[in-house]
Amino acid sequence: MVTQITSSISRYHRTCCKTSNKTSGNIKSKSKSYPAGDTANCKDPANTCSKFAYQKANVTVPVMVKPFVQVGPANSFCCNTPTIDNFQFKPHGDKQICCFTISQEICVEIPVQFGAQVCSGEPWIDCHEVSLKPC
Numbered sequence: 813m814v815t816q817i818t819s820s821i822s823r824y825h826r827t828c829c830k831t832s833n834k835t836s837g838n839i840k841s842k843s844k845s846y847p848a849g850d851t852a853n854c855k856d857p858a859n860t861c862s863k864f865a866y867q868k869a870n871v872t873v874p875v876m877v878k879p880f881v882q883v884g885p886a887n888s889f890c891c892n893t894p895t896i897d898n899f900q901f902k903p904h905g906d907k908q909i910c911c912f913t914i915s916q917e918i919c920v921e922i923p924v925q926f927g928a929q930v931c932s933g934e935p936w937i938d939c940h941e942v943s944l945k946p947c
Contacts, residue, residue, distance in 0.1 A: 865943070866946055867940070870938045879926070882924070883925075888921070894915060896914050898913045
């Protein structure tokens with residue numbers, strides 16, 4: 813005898829007398845039992861019957877988001893005109909040298925790639941009520 817199982821499977825389709833229960837002999841349940849000969853012609857969809865069970869449950873999975881940053885090669889270019897300051901003559905041994913400072917405003921283009929990797933752990937379930945009525 814094969815029985816529809818409504819207590820632990822959220823949605824059950826009765827197809828060709830197969831169930832996920834590996835128990836030998838009769839399978840006990842609160843629902844109606846069918847003799848094995850009831851589904852003799854499994855290839856004909858007219859000889860099948862589908863019923864549904866509904867189960868509410870909370871499914872939880874831990875998720876980890878790990879950010880990353882990748883910096884590429886920089887490019888620089890000049891803005892405006894440079895300025896020259898502190899022009900001086902300085903003695904260097906028996907000769908003199910010229911010293912000054914030069915300043916230039918520049919723009920540095922820095923390519924930065926932002927992203928994240930996502931990993932999940934093992935999910936778990938907290939089962940609630942089972943019913944023949946939709947949730």
